[in-house]
Amino acid sequence: MGNNRVGWPCASRALIVAAWAVAGLTMAVGPAGAATMQADTPPTSGMPAVQPAATSTLDQGIAAFEAGKETEAVALLTPLAEKGDAEAQTYLGWIYEEPPVKIEPASGQGAPPPFLHDNAKARAWYEEAAAQGQAHALNNLGSLYFLGRGVPEDQARGITLFRQAAAKGDLQAQDNLTMIYYNGVGVAKDTQAALMWCERAATQGDPEALRFLAVQTLAGEGAPHDPTRAYILVLLSPSDDPDIAKMRAALEQQLPANVQQRSHELAAAWHPGQPLPTADQTRGAIHPL
Template identity: 65%
Template sequence: MQADTPPTSTIPAVQTAATSTLDQGIAAFEAGKETEAVALLMPLAEKGDAEAQTYLGWIYEEPTVTIEPASGRGASPRFVHDNVKARAWYEKAAAQGHAHAMNNLGSLYFLGRGVPQDPAKGLALFKRAAINGDLQAQKNLAGIYSLGIGTLKDPEEAARWGTEAAQQDDKDALYCLGTRYEVGDGVPKDAVAAYILLNLSHSTSPEAAALRTRLEQRLSADERQSAHAMAADWHVGTPLPLPMQAHGLLQPVAH
């Protein structure tokens, strides 16, 4: 389970020179220069910069799989990861309300990495992060409630958080939500809603192709045309363009 991710970079895609120490630290992190990134970010983090603290947490966090470089003459220095240090920096950022730090801290507790495993605490942190708009936390909750990992299965709760992630235009979340509407898993069974979400996901996987074939066999030409029009008019961050009956008892998350 990959329950955490690096923070989202605020650096423009094309940038000739970093304009701040934070930008320089992020750029070093994204270039794989961990020691340099830590040297740049540490002074900012110690002064209370929540973004720098979150990046430090991610840098220190141990990779899920660690491949040791060859030792001996000429070997590159290896950055020492430490989940305890990662947790400490995440805690500092989370205390300031940094949503992604809450998510990543939740992942450490949920999986027991650098702390005693505590799924309930991890789940609570995921919820705090998700309510504050963190995409990864929303996807975590959708998966947790869908599979019943560390808690009881709850299809409606899984669909609720999947909807929040889908509204951020996450392609995987849009596709997964579409598969729920196809069969009525936690949401009303609605082929039009499933078709709209499939179109929004732009998925080209074999599974998506098979889903498209099934849905197009069920829908009329007018229904398909209407679904395409609704998908084309949608704007990210607004409620998903679904037929009224598709919403059922699904309630939006209170922010």
């Protein structure tokens, strides 16, 4: 059972929204599941128009969830969760969790039935899955404790759970820790720790992590000032971001043509999961990443 299903529901976006706003960053709104900095959103808008037939009860339950049919999803997922399926438990946690902010339903879909919203049930299912080491359940449980939703607020416990999830590769937990350390929320401000978690998220291809890392690298905050690496990161960041476009234009006025060319080659050759390209790689022959 994998911990990195595309479009995992995220119960931590309220935290991210507040933290990124404090940092003065533009919060991009993109397809759900793309780890953009936005309010809690179920992973529906990023789904392709035609889905293959679900082949298992778990797949059917998730498909019902993604189609906005939460009551049907609960009926399908609950028996699996009661038998110990950590993925079903995590999805049930999300379905039961109360939205921290008002959510506009996707086109043609209704809002989740209010009677399903119960943070205590959400916590219970997250705890069942987290006890099995399910990374995203650890992240979402951490969010409940960090924000005091359905449990007494306990930022220290929330951060511990975020660390456990992030160490297992959960992208949203890595995003959360980036902003927690960058803003000093519940911990001492630590820009280097923030950038360490940000780089892990960026290595997975997270657009906002790439953007944030580019900004910090260019500013020399928490990392050496490095326009070349900042340019590479800009090339890997969303091209439709106006701030990224301005940064790219400014850097192209500074960097030599040969450095720009090699940066483009490195960016084109890079794929999520590989180490991020470095400025050193622009100074000699480009080796496979």
